[in-house]
Amino acid sequence: MDTPLIEFKDVTKRFGSRTILERINLKIYEGQVTTIIGLSGSGKSVLLKHIIGLIKPDEGSILFQGEPLLKMRKSERMAKLAQISYMFQDNALFDSMTVFENIALPLLETTSLGKTEIASRVMARIEQTELEDAAHKYPSELSGGMQKRAALARALVTDPRIVLFDEPTSGQDPVRKNAILSMIAQYQRKFGFTAIMVSHEIPDVYFISNRILALYNRTIVFQGSPEELENFDHPFKDEVIRSLEGLQQELTGMYSKRQFKVMHHAQLTQRTRGETYSMVVFTLDDSDAIMTSSSHEAAKRTIQSMGKYIDKHFGAIGGFSTRRQTNQFVTVLPYSDLTEAENILNDFAHDFQELGMKDGYEGPERRKTSGGCIELLIRAGIALGQPIAEVESVIDAAESNQKEIARLRCDVRG
Amino acid sequence: MALDENSHELRSSKPPWRLGMLLTKPFARIGRSTISWVSNLGASAIFFMLAFLKILHPKQWSKIIQQIYYIGARSTMIILLVSLFTGMVLGLQSYTALVKFGAQGALGTLVALTLVRELGPVLTAIMIAARAGSAIAAEIGIQRISEQIDALDTMRIDPLRYLISPRIVASIISFPILTAVFDIVGIIGGYISGVLLLGANAGTYVYRVQTSMDMKDVTDGFIKSIVFAFIVSTVCCYQGYFAHMRTDSHGAKAVGLSTTSAVVISCVLILVSDYVVTSLLIRG
Structure with missing residues (x-):
């Protein structure tokens, strides 16, 4: 396989005396949807925040296209990280700004584009995410699903190469969960970005993921396709997957x-x-x-x-x-x-x-x-x-x- | 069995070091609080410097104007009200006291100097801290706990530049202007109570106001108001920005406590720094 877009080598992270991640080794490839699965509180979001540079590892290194991020010059590292967008679990939309202003914010603050160009790019994303009617509304006036779409539009407005999704379906009903996962898969195909998602929506994420990373007991115990995960023999399977996976799918009423x-x-x-x-x-x-x-x-x-x-x-x-x-x-x-x-x-x-x-x-x-x-x-x-x-x-x-x-x-x- | 009895005795007797610990505990607590206070002061100073260095960024101007509106313009009404009644009370009390010595002619001098040198800058700063400072701390605190500040980081927007720097600049601009408003309206308030209500001589009042003040009084008052602007804006922004780091509470409660702390610390620091600055200016 090609050089991974992102690679973790023996990454360890501690908060005080608590070890959250221990000698994490993982690879993420360009153009794929990679999903990190694990139970709540297992450190999935911490792992994701390492990728975007919000948290730095205590030990080990994170490689971006084979180069260690921390050994790069600051400008080079910032340029690499600028290619990444992050969609927060609770959307993190600015509640004092309208949807339009929220989506325009990264362009207004980080580029030298003119107002007309920014407006046209923002409107394009608003149309693609079907938020035309909500463009001048505040986030508190929108439904949960629309807020997710607004957050996605904001994440995509800078044409990122990588988009990180932190539990994008949390707190949603089964219909919306599937709608959001389909939306991510759809936009990933459409825009061609590399999607890295944290989720415990099993088996729903299998349908849209190329690769699954399983986080268990502070470390990655599995990396591979959803099909390979089916044949994976590990306590993770019993303790995590079977507890998360319902007997029948919530949306369709069918078997997993x-x-x-x-x-x-x-x-x-x-x-x-x-x-x-x-x-x-x-x-x-x-x-x-x-x-x-x-x-x-x-x-x-x-x-x-x-x-x-x-x-x-x-x-x-x-x-x-x-x-x-x-x-x-x-x-x-x-x-x-x-x-x-x-x-x-x-x-x-x-x-x-x-x-x-x-x-x-x-x-x-x-x-x-x-x-x-x-x-x-x-x-x-x-x-x-x-x-x-x-x-x-x-x-x-x-x-x-x-x-x-x-x-x-x-x-x-x- | 003998060993058990011995061990029970050992457990029940108070070792001598426990008494020592009890005696030194209050000192340890004072020491911890002092270290925490000093480290917070240092962190606030670094926080202020980092934000201040970003004021010249080209995308700042619209945000600064917006913050001048929120911090300055929207505080005008409360400043007008407080200054008018402060001036009136000052006129009333001073006139009553001065009449006893037959010195009611000095009313204008007393009201003007008290307002311009002390009450104007101090009360203006306290009022802005209570009105705008609390709002700053609460707004930034909520942005922190709802991950909006983390979102700025992920979008490569420097939160210090985007959120803090415009508020500091807006405070530095707004505080002296509002202090000037306070001084003028306060002097008018003194005129209303002293001259119009109590019958002091109008010409004497205005003449005394004009002649008793020199430019140094005005500039000293403005210097104080700028110092207070630094203090109020830094303390309120700092308390909100680090609301999530509080050890005594989390979430919405942390924001509430940060807002309270912002106002209380600002008011205390305004009074402490007022003494320090006044003593420096008097020597100068």
């Missing part, structure tokens, strides 16, 4: 990825050769367009609704499902053949088109408020699996068989 794998293994791999099962893969398409042109709320309500209707139709006949990616669901029908699976899928498509999408989308009402137009496209594919087959290969086969089962465009007639 890990639970899904356990059920898949328990129900299918014990069967005799020749027995088959069906696998259905659903994909919510154009979700990027949903995120940008309209509200995250509508998209999340649609995902929530999909979870409900998938469970209604497929759960009734013994099926079990999980959310595989932000916009993808997988359902296993252990006792159904292809014909039966197709019939159930048709019933689902009809029911969801008629009722389910209305739950998440208010048609002309949404268009009036946002000025944008939402288009949802749901594709589904079925494949036959055998107990001996790898689950991933069956999912791939189902994915390749996908076809459109439901579509909704906004009604321009109002």
Whole structure:
């Protein structure tokens, strides 16, 4: 792999006699979403504050593109740190300033740009984060989700190379949690920054993270992909992940990825050769367009609704499902053949088109408020699996068989 | 068993060093408080110097004007009210006392010199400390505990330059102007009570006011007001800025205590420094 963008080498931090971080070694790569997970009070925020220079290590070194930060000249170090933005857990918006003034502040104070240029850059970020109506409101007049977006807009206004997110979903309800995580993933893809996030929202963060760093007992015990974490055998898994991860996901009511794998293994791999099962893969398409042109709320309500209707139709006949990616669901029908699976899928498509999408989308009402137009496209594919087959290969086969089962465009007639 | 009994005796008897500790405890406490006070004084001086060195930054002017409005302009009403009644009370008391000696002609001299040399700078500083100083400490304290100051750091905006420096400059500009206002309105207040209400001679009052004061009285008063501006702005900003470092409380309570400390310390330091500066100016 390339040289890490940020690397910690044996970093130790103590506050008085308390050791918070002990010989931390970690690597963060450019262009990725890296999430630091761990229990509350385990030192995740302290670790993040080391990256931006708010806290200095007692021992060890922090390397920026291979160079130790503390050995750089002050001007060089400041230039490197200026490429980093920080989104605070409680947003840290200036409550005596409007949203516009908050977002403009770093440009006004740290650049020599003219007022017109600053205003145009700020308005661009305000539009991208859908805060047009809130631009001249004070933070106290906004909802929690809007405050998060304002904080994100402020963090992004200087076009940073790295954005640090300190527990961006804390104190939010399940719908908003997912909306915020989707928003981070969406903007990370759109602007291409390196995202470093501190969170204990497991498994939600798996969907958007390229790399997971596990902080346990003052040190990093795991670095790798979310898939690698599934096979990680360590007390961290029992004590932290399983305590944080609910049996079923709060938003969709489905099983977590890990639970899904356990059920898949328990129900299918014990069967005799020749027995088959069906696998259905659903994909919510154009979700990027949903995120940008309209509200995250509508998209999340649609995902929530999909979870409900998938469970209604497929759960009734013994099926079990999980959310595989932000916009993808997988359902296993252990006792159904292809014909039966197709019939159930048709019933689902009809029911969801008629009722389910209305739950998440208010048609002309949404268009009036946002000025944008939402288009949802749901594709589904079925494949036959055998107990001996790898689950991933069956999912791939189902994915390749996908076809459109439901579509909704906004009604321009109002 | 014998060992147990012995050990019980050992535990129950007071070792001689405990008596010594009890006797020295008050001295230790005084010593700790003195060390803490001196180290806070040193830290405040460094804090002031670091903020003061940033006043010439090109992006400061709009913030300084804004702070002059908050610290100076918005304190004008309270200064007018306090100075008017201070002058009136001074006129009333002085006239009553002077009449006993047949020296009511000296009323103008007494009122003008008392106000310009002492009461003007001191009461103006105390009133601004109570009104604007408390607001400064509370505002900065809240910004500290809600991580807004950390946010400035992460945005590469120097908090001392952005928050502290404009307030210090605004205080240095506002205090002498408000002191001048206090002096003038106070003299008018003395005129109202002494001349208009008690019947002292108007011409004598105005003549005495004009002739008894020289330029040194005015400049001495202004020097004091500038010293008080440094003290009030530094103490109030320092208390708010380090509200999170308090050992006696946390969060909102820490902000409340910092605000109280800011006003109390400012008032005490105003009176102490008033004596020091006055004695230096009299010698000079």
